[in-house]
Amino acid sequence: MAKHIVTFDIVREPVAVSTGTLLTEAAREAGLDIAQPCGGQGRCGRCAVQVTDGRVRQRSALRLSAEDVANGYVLACQAVVEGDVSIHVPPQETLERRLTTDRVVADIQIPSGYDPAVDQTLRRVWLTLPPPSMDNQTDDWNRLQTAVYQQTGVESLSISLPLLRQMGSVLREGGWRVTAVFASQPPGGSQTSGRLVALLPGHVPEDEPLWGIAADIGTTTVSVWLVDLFSGRVAQQAAEYNRQIRRGEDVISRIIYASKHGPAEMQALVLQTINGLVDRVCRRQKAAKESVLKATIAGNSAMIHLLLGVPAESIRLSPFVTAVNHIPLLTAAEMGLDIHPEAVVDCLPGVAGYVGADITAGVLSSGLDDSEQVSLFLDIGTNGEMVLGCSDWLVTCACSAGPAFEGAGVRRGMRATRGAIEEVWINGDTLEPTIRVIGDAPAKGFCGSGLISLLAEMFLTSVIDKAGHFNSTRPTDRIRQGEHGWEYVVVWGDEGHENGRHANGSPPHDIAITHVDVDNLLRAKAAIYAGFSVLADSVGVPLEMVERALIGGAFGKYINVEKAVEIGLLPDMPWEQFRFLGNTAVLGAYQALLSQKARERIADIASRMTYIELSADNSFYDAFTSALFLPHTELSRFPSVAVARLNHQSVQVED
């Protein structure tokens, strides 16, 4: 078959590929991994590349603007090689500014007083063994155990078969001087037993880092931090979309996929994602992957099950139980993580099918369990999980809010990627919107924060009423009967969006929000608010008594809190009581990676948390129904919103 030469401008060597090869595959051949958040389905537009010479055949250019097309942009996942071609690959990060912290290491605080000798389960020792002789014919393994015992007091050391196989040559290569790393076992047990994790010839320098990985396996995003276990320093961070996305956007569809097709593919996809990230952070740090000796992993229960190849079907079906909440310590080799094969892999414990290790780790890093203040911890991602509590008690629940706030279930919804409308302001008089779009791109649709903003603005300007009905009497042609009933047009397809700060093209269609969209959003926010209510009721604490709202996840980083309160998604409390903590799950995994005490605190959080199953809770439906209004049936729960609305209306009146 004919071969064609494909040249990528950021890769030294061109590659020769057959007719019909996708550009993404050609890129992989060339050692270049072009991000495909949508799994190569041509839906996200993130893999856009520019053809600078030659031609390709395109299956779809759905997500490209006319301008992009005119400039030779194609979607790499939809473009097929049919002849020699040269490709310009735009910088990936600029396309995806919200995919957090890749390349840039956020300033993560090392836990104060971190002392690896006390806190760390991994221990590195430098040993000098007496060489064997005719007077001392003991076996290598006994010789090594004796040296470890003499130096550390560890009496009982275990070893795996692969390490047994290497041991003899490492001892001899090092001239009976070796560096051993072992993990205390059980981690919280006595200091007298351990498992040998690595054995290196010679004495490695004391300042050579000992690497660990903290990771969070999100339904949407997988995050990996590379950590020096001795200093505690976070050396690298990387994040990437979970490659499972191509097999389903949410947890439920992935469980269904895995049940139908067996767990292997889902497991392989998430392993590819995490191993790709490990490779990335190690390359940047110029650290060998084999030098990573420990990994601590957070993630929701379904993601952890899929990662381990454990069937997750029971999570989906009533009574929604997991196979396992407290996962035994594993080795990297047995679970497929591409670091040192004997590395300790610690999957953090979850509580229930929909309250997983991302929440227990999140609670740890939020400090909720360590404070006398009653706090609400909230993680809104593809699902909404929340914890109410303090150092004395913890209750938790999960709302099947659906991924509306990630852009799903909304006609023009999308993820927070290039072209997403992330903020909307509506002029109270003209009802004309002003928008802010992600990336230097024409608007394509709404991401979660944009939807919250839009909903709040429509409510405050009476485009919709408190039940979410469109007010057709308002004087604007943007409120109209569309194909799907009443809707409000935010961006005209033929008008472009000169209101947008980054406008550089027109969308092919009008971008509107429909009454079906509004209903879906109301249901999603009502489910979350009802969750708060049920939790508070279950412990007899009124929501007003909650002293802090601790918001985890990427979601919290970008939403406009005021607007989230205005629609009744977040409880009405003063701004200063909100804390936005970012990826609390990976932060908790990081803390547990460093400190066995933190790790035990997570287990303690998991065992102390009372899980409330909302689908079995009689009060949930009432609370949900009451919350199906903007901001809520009982306006008294949202005093600040009442005031804001009044102000807005009076401003309008004054105008």
Next chain:
Amino acid sequence: MAKHIVTFDIVREPVAVSTGTLLTEAAREAGLDIAQPCGGQGRCGRCAVQVTDGRVRQRSALRLSAEDVANGYVLACQAVVEGDVSIHVPPQETLERRLTTDRVVADIQIPSGYDPAVDQTLRRVWLTLPPPSMDNQTDDWNRLQTAVYQQTGVESLSISLPLLRQMGSVLREGGWRVTAVFASQPPGGSQTSGRLVALLPGHVPEDEPLWGIAADIGTTTVSVWLVDLFSGRVAQQAAEYNRQIRRGEDVISRIIYASKHGPAEMQALVLQTINGLVDRVCRRQKAAKESVLKATIAGNSAMIHLLLGVPAESIRLSPFVTAVNHIPLLTAAEMGLDIHPEAVVDCLPGVAGYVGADITAGVLSSGLDDSEQVSLFLDIGTNGEMVLGCSDWLVTCACSAGPAFEGAGVRRGMRATRGAIEEVWINGDTLEPTIRVIGDAPAKGFCGSGLISLLAEMFLTSVIDKAGHFNSTRPTDRIRQGEHGWEYVVVWGDEGHENGRHANGSPPHDIAITHVDVDNLLRAKAAIYAGFSVLADSVGVPLEMVERALIGGAFGKYINVEKAVEIGLLPDMPWEQFRFLGNTAVLGAYQALLSQKARERIADIASRMTYIELSADNSFYDAFTSALFLPHTELSRFPSVAVARLNHQSVQVED
């Protein structure tokens, strides 16, 4: 390439193979494993098959008699298919009567008072779990642990990732009734912790056997017993040549091969051997291989290293240390044993490079360590290992006797297979020999017992003197100057061997023993006797004080003890003080498989045994030199031999 039809009479379906395929390969295609003790080198003759129709091309027919060739016999390992052919496969067992106990289960005594509930590390429990409900949403694993705890008191149960993956469906398939098997861990520890080994849906009948394997990995022969762990009964036994033989006859040449080519091939060969035997015993018993949940393995140190893929090179080189004497418990999956992947595999502990688990297990089963009588335990195989001691003390050493008594190092030596001369009598007057040959076959050479017998007879009839020199003045043409110096012809090539009871053909050459052969045998027996001497000297016990000689291994089963004493290979003690115990290694493995107390006794034996390195012992060389005579320099050590020789000579004189 042309395909040819090969039909084996004992296999239903013919197979189609390409030109040039060996008959052994064609047989494998047909699902038939023709034994090839020599590794397919055409040296042992055991794979002889009969061509009943068509023709094959033979590379070599070295080991076949003229009669065999006339009858259409070919060596399957040397015969190449070039056209359609029909093959008669003779019954394999009749070719190899000394390959012990295959098909026939020897009457093995179940240890008295065996109680699986007390002695066994595996425990089987029948559990009924409360099904999950909205009121009881705990995870499957916790539910299972709780049920085990409530029924058995086992608080800490561990589980592997593969079992975690199966657990949910097994629980549901069984309707929350399951049968669990777990191993106490550590085996000798408290009864409150264990490792889950198997989980089966439903409650299996109480009388369903729980299978275990006891095995001995010999340099020459691998033995496997299938044991019901609840009754203790040995249900099946099988033995086969170690397939590593094709890569070297003795331990040293195998270590060298593994060092040169990497350990993988040697490991694969012995795994094929043991897995083939496991398959054989399971088929005969109609037991699934997955129902075998425990294996206990004895073997010399090099064999155990090669089995596990652990480099054995250090065993060969001074100071002769092993990588590991006490091997951690493994799972079948990690070491490649084809039984239940989670099965407990216990490789028994050795003492030194040349005193392995075959000896520690052998000492256990011999009862030496449990008696106040000072006893000598002796295992002469490819090497000679011995233990002197009693319940109070144990000393051990290994003699690099070389495999002379297995037929190597002797010009006409061979293993104890079809055609081997196993016993010789020499008429004191005529010096004409009478021989007994293994199998219904013409004599081909001498096996170990035949060599001992021959040496003793030559000495008693003064064919050789006490230094092993041929006495050319004796009146017979059988003593002659041959190609390699003086020799004694046992079988004339052209005369056939009408003296033999099983004569059915003539060897192509004269079968003689040369002075070089005699020297090699003298050195081998001297090394072994010198071993006894050094052991006895080391503890200050004269050999005469030794109350029992416990002979392990197949060797002991077939030798004529009287003749072994006559040549000074065994110490001179009354017949009734010798015990021939057969395969003491596999018997010890069997006892350890059943009883944790027996297993701990083996560990105790290993740690109590004082190993004496003969190559570093100054007295060894003197003892060796003194033993280079028939029976010994000091005839006072062999009073019975002096008498026998006198009698013999007086009989001659009287004649």
